[in-house]
Amino acid sequence: MKLILLMAVTVDGMIARDDAHFPDxxxxxxxxxxxxxTKAAGVIIVGSKTFDTIGKPLPGRLMVVMTxxxxxxxxxxxxxxxxxxPAELLADLERRGYREAVLAGGATIxxxxxxxxxIDEIRITVSPxxxxxxxxxxxxxxxxxxxxxxxxxxxxxxxHLIYDVPKPDANTQPAS
Ligand SMILES: NC(=O)c1ccc[n+]([C@@H]2O[C@H](COP(=O)([O-])OP(=O)(O)OC[C@H]3O[C@@H](n4cnc5c(N)ncnc54)[C@H](OP(=O)(O)O)[C@@H]3O)[C@@H](O)[C@H]2O)c1
Numbered sequence: 001m002k003l004i005l006l007m008a009v010t011v012d013g014m015i016a017r018d019d020a021h022f023p024d025x026x027x028x029x030x031x032x033x034x035x036x037x038t039k040a041a042g043v044i045i046v047g048s049k050t051f052d053t054i055g056k057p058l059p060g061r062l063m064v065v066m067t068x069x070x071x072x073x074x075x076x077x078x079x080x081x082x083x084x085x086p087a088e089l090l091a092d093l094e095r096r097g098y099r100e101a102v103l104a105g106g107a108t109i110x111x112x113x114x115x116x117x118x119i120d121e122i123r124i125t126v127s128p129x130x131x132x133x134x135x136x137x138x139x140x141x142x143x144x145x146x147x148x149x150x151x152x153x154x155x156x157x158x159x160h161l162i163y164d165v166p167k168p169d170a171n172t173q174p175a176s
Contacts, residue, residue: 001094001100001101002099002121003090003100003103003118004037004041004102004119005123006034006038006102007105007110007123007124007137008026008027008125008127009124009126012132013136014131014135016106016134017135018134018135020049020053021134021135022053022054027156028155028156029156030154033154038058041061041100041101042062042100043098043102044058044104045101046063046065046066046109047066047105048065048069048072049108050106056079062079062080062098063079063080064080066081066112067083086112103119107136107137111139114138114142114144117167117168119165121164122162122165124137124161125161126158128156128157128158148161149164
C-alpha cells in the first residue's frame with residue numbers, strides 16, 4: 001500500500017486559518033489535481049474536522065473519516081467512519097483491494113500517520129498566499145528528511161511539489 005499525503009499550503013506553511021476553515025483558497029488547478037490523484041487512488045483518508053468542513057463525501061471515491069466518536073454513522077455508501085489505528089486502517093484498505101490511498105489532512109491526522117512512518121510520498125501545492133497564523137501541515141514535533149522528486153508550476157501562480165519520504169533505517173528507528 002502506497003500512502004500519498006496530498007495537501008494545499010500557503011507560502012507560510014498553513015493549511016487553514018482555523019479548524020473550521022473551508023478550503024476555498026487553494027486554486028482551480030489544485031482542485032483539478034486533487035480530483036485526478038484521489039480518483040486514481042480510489043480512497044481518501046481525512047480527520048473528522050476536515051470532513052466536517054466539507055460535510056459530504058466526494059463522489060467516485062471511498063472516503064474514510066477518522067474519529068473516536070463511535071456514535072457517528074454514515075448516510076452514504078462511499079463514506080465510513082473509523083477509529084482504527086493508521087496501520088490497521090491501511091491493512092484493511094489493502095484487503096479491500098486498494099493499492100494506493102490519499103491522506104488529505106488535517107494536521108492532527110497527518111501527524112498520526114507521519115509518526116508511524118506510513119507516508120510514502122508528500123505532494124503539496126503552494127498557493128501564493130500568507131495567513132500569518134493558522135494550522136500547519138503537521139502540529140507536533142517531527143523530524144522527517146524528504147527527497148524532492150519534482151517541481152511542477154501550475155496555473156494561478158501555484159507550485160506543486162512532490163517528495164519521496166524515505167523509510168527510516170530499521171536499525172536506527174527508535175521503538176514506539
Ligand atoms: N489545505 C489543505 O490541503 C487541507 C486539507 C485538509 C484539511 N485542511 C484543514 O485542516 C483543518 C482541520 O485540521 P485539524 O488538524 O484541526 O483536524 P483533522 O485532522 O481534520 O481532524 C481531527 C479529528 O480527528 C479525530 N481524531 C484524532 N485522533 C484520532 C485517532 N487517533 N483516531 C481516530 N480519530 C482521531 C478527532 O475527531 P473526533 O472528535 O471526531 O474523535 C479529531 O478532532 C480544517 O480547517 C481543514 O479545512 C486543509
